[in-house]
Every structure is written in structure tokens, then in C-alpha cells.
Amino acid sequence: MLMMNGKAKRSVSLFLVLLLIVSTVPALASQPAATFEEALFALKTPAQLGAESGEYAIHTGDSAYLPSLDREIIPFDMVIDIAYAPLSGEVESSDESVVTVADDGKMTAHAQGMATVTYHKSGGDEVYEITVSDDVPTELAKNYIYVLRNEFYTVQRSRLPKWNKYAKWYYNKKNEVGWCSVFTIYCANAAGANPIKQKTMDLDNIPATQFFAEGQVGSQYDGFMKMGRFSNVPKPGFLVIYADMKKAYRTTHIGSVVDVADMGDGLYAVTTIEGNMSSSVKSYCYLYDSNNQNYLVGSEGADKKLKLQNNMQELPKEDQVDPLVQYELHTDYWSVFGFCETWK
Incomplete structure (x- = not known):
């Protein structure tokens, strides 16, 4: 039997601990990658989600194809004119004052409300419960969120x-x-939107969905301010601009809102996806307080005494459930400046 002194035993114990750590590292490293791959595999377009659920929501005045047609999301700089053939069966709406359907399956939302759209085809009817609302993101905004997640x-x-x-x-x-900022422009184009230079904007003909091709965060802010679409209320598909309270600088970084939960009393749980954070693309979730006036700081006509205030805090630990999302705040000196209303 081999006998070891105390020093030898300690050396062996240390070796075994190091061996355990080294053998565990690959498993820990592969776990996030596997989780990302699972999330990517499970990711579905708005149309695919509608086809599965039999329900679809459309922004008032917007148009969308029947979910089962699953039209491809085409980047704006690759768009070509496509004339879709009429469907093989008839399509009807239970209330054409709410939503109408063309013979190629394109639905157009006219007024807030609910209606049933039925596609009569061989093999059985497809039935969709359609909701039309001003509060639903536009189709381009939905596509934008999908591209961000992808x-x-x-x-x-x-x-x-x-x-x-x-x-x-x-x-x-x-x-x-x-x-x-470039990351938001890339994703907007990939979603089929047309980001423009803010100097070329026609204020008399602002589309429901608008993004700006501005590489500087301050220029993004200028564009949305000109449209009167910069506010303190988050919605999915909006951009979020962060301020640096330490430097009193209002436009230090920009990200995109992908999910919002109204917690009451002006508080929101905001989930974002942001480019150029730690030289990567990251997702954050935090509690945001909309009750202060950060979004007015420095704007024309605002009280000059207004100062940037802290309006972000971490979610309670029990609500930090997504392993791919960072719940720790970006820094302790950033705050939300405001939200760019990309759709209205």
C-alpha cells in the first residue's frame, strides 16, 4: 500500500480539484452555446406564430398576408416587385369594416376591432381570428423584432x-x-424597412414605420424629435437611447426594445437587444421608471432646471429567469434618456 505524507496528500488533492475545474469548463462553455442554438431553432416569424395559433393582430391601417402563406421577410435593399397569384380558394372576412382580404391573401386593417378571416381551400378551411388595434406594432416593427432576436x-x-x-x-x-446605431439600421433594413437620412425626411408625409440611417446616436434623436416621436413610454420595436449621467450626455448609446411588461405606476420591465455592448450583441432586461422627465432634458421649451435622473434598476431575482438575458445594469451611471417611436 502506497503511503503519502501530508504535503503529498495536499498536492494530490489540489491536482484533483484543478482537474475537476478544467474538465467542467468545456461543459460550462457549451451550455450557453446550446441554449442560444435552441432559441434560434425555436424562433418563428410573426406569420409562423399566427399560423400555429390561428390568431393574428394587425396595426390599424397596415396590411399583412394570411399567416399560412408565410411570405419571406426581404431586406429593403433587396426588394423587388412581386405579384402574387390569386389563391386557389375563396377568402372572406366576417366584418369588412374591420379587415378586408384580397384574392392573393393580403389582409388590410381598416378599423379597430375583431373579425374572422376564413380561407376556403381544398382539404379544409383555414380560420383566423384577426384583431385590429392602434396598439399593435406594425408589420415592419414585428419583423424588426424578429431580425433582432435572430x-x-x-x-x-x-x-x-x-x-x-x-x-x-x-x-x-x-x-x-x-x-x-449601425446595428439598428442593419436590422431595420433586414426587416424590410427603409431607413433614411433625417435631412431627407418629408414631415408632411411621415410613414407609420420610420427608421433613420444615422450612424450617430445624436442624429437618430434629432430625427425622431423632428417627427415628434420621442417619448418616455416604451413599446416593442421602439429604439431606446441611454444617457450618461456622469457626463450629463444625453445620447451615449442606442438599443432596441423587444419586449415590455407594464408593472403599474409608470414602471415597466423592458427587454432590449443592443449592438456594440462589450463588443458584441447583448440582451438586457431592467425595471424602468417613466415618471421622471429625462426625455425632455435639453429639448426646446423644456424647463432648463431639468436634469438627467436615474430611472433604471434591476428586476427582483425571482424575475431573472432567462439565461440569455443580462439583468445586471449596463453601468451605475447610465439612465434611459427616452424612446424613439419607430411606429405609430
Whole structure:
């Protein structure tokens, strides 16, 4: 029998502990990757979700195809005119004052309310319960959220160079700068929206969904302020601009809202996806207090005594349930400046 002194025993014990740590690292590293891959596999377009549930919500004045047709989301810079053929069966709406349906399956929402749309086809009817509401994100905003999630799940929080695919797409030539705003532009285009330079905007003909092709966060803010669409209330598909309270700088970073839960009394649980955080694409969730006036700070006609205030805090531990989301705040000196209303 081999006998060991105390020093040898301690050395062996230390070796076994190190061996356990080393063997555990690959498993821990692969776990987030597997979770991201599962989330990406489970991700569905708005149309796919509607086809599964038999329910679909459309923004008033907007149009959408029958969910089962699952029309492809085409980036704006790749769009071509497509004439879809009429469907093989008849399509009807139970209330055409709420929603009408063309023979190619395109539904148009006219007024808030509910209606049933039925597609009579061989093999059985398809029935959809349609809700039309001003509070539902536009189709482009829904697509934008889908694209954001797709990018987040694909990148998997891996470190990206400044000269990444988002910067290459936007700048065309090498330009190693912050890319948080560029990320929103890339995703908006990929969702089928048309981001424009704010100087080219026609204030007399503002579309329901508008994004800006501005690489600087301050220029994004300027564009939404000109439209009168910068506020303190978050909604899915909106952009969120953060302020640096330490430097009293209002437009230090920009992200995108993908989910909002109204907690009452002006408090919201806000989930975002943001580019150029720790040189990657990350998702955050925090408790936001809309009761202060941060979004008015520095605006024309606002009280000059208004100062940026802290309006973010961590969610309770029991609500921190998504392993892919960061619940720790970005920093202790950032606050939400306001939200850019990309749709209205």
C-alpha cells in the first residue's frame, strides 16, 4: 500500500480539484452555446406564430398576408416587385369594416376591432381570428423584432471586431467606430424597412414605420424629435437611447426594445437587444421608471432646471429567469434618456 505524507496528500488533492475545474469548463462553455442554438431553432416569424395559433393582430391601417402563406421577410435593399397569384380558394372576412382580404391573401386593417378571416381551400378551411388595434406594432416593427432576436441568437454574445458585418454593410469602406446605431439600421433594413437620412425626411408625409440611417446616436434623436416621436413610454420595436449621467450626455448609446411588461405606476420591465455592448450583441432586461422627465432634458421649451435622473434598476431575482438575458445594469451611471417611436 502506497503511503503519502501530508504535503503529498495536499498536492494530490489540489491536482484533483484543478482537474475537476478544467474538465467542467468545456461543459460550462457549451451550455450557453446550446441554449442560444435552441432559441434560434425555436424562433418563428410573426406569420409562423399566427399560423400555429390561428390568431393574428394587425396595426390599424397596415396590411399583412394570411399567416399560412408565410411570405419571406426581404431586406429593403433587396426588394423587388412581386405579384402574387390569386389563391386557389375563396377568402372572406366576417366584418369588412374591420379587415378586408384580397384574392392573393393580403389582409388590410381598416378599423379597430375583431373579425374572422376564413380561407376556403381544398382539404379544409383555414380560420383566423384577426384583431385590429392602434396598439399593435406594425408589420415592419414585428419583423424588426424578429431580425433582432435572430442576430442575437446567431452572434451568441461572441466578441466582434469594430469592422464587423454591420459596419461593412453600412459604411462600405473600413471605418472602425462605435456601431450601436449601425446595428439598428442593419436590422431595420433586414426587416424590410427603409431607413433614411433625417435631412431627407418629408414631415408632411411621415410613414407609420420610420427608421433613420444615422450612424450617430445624436442624429437618430434629432430625427425622431423632428417627427415628434420621442417619448418616455416604451413599446416593442421602439429604439431606446441611454444617457450618461456622469457626463450629463444625453445620447451615449442606442438599443432596441423587444419586449415590455407594464408593472403599474409608470414602471415597466423592458427587454432590449443592443449592438456594440462589450463588443458584441447583448440582451438586457431592467425595471424602468417613466415618471421622471429625462426625455425632455435639453429639448426646446423644456424647463432648463431639468436634469438627467436615474430611472433604471434591476428586476427582483425571482424575475431573472432567462439565461440569455443580462439583468445586471449596463453601468451605475447610465439612465434611459427616452424612446424613439419607430411606429405609430
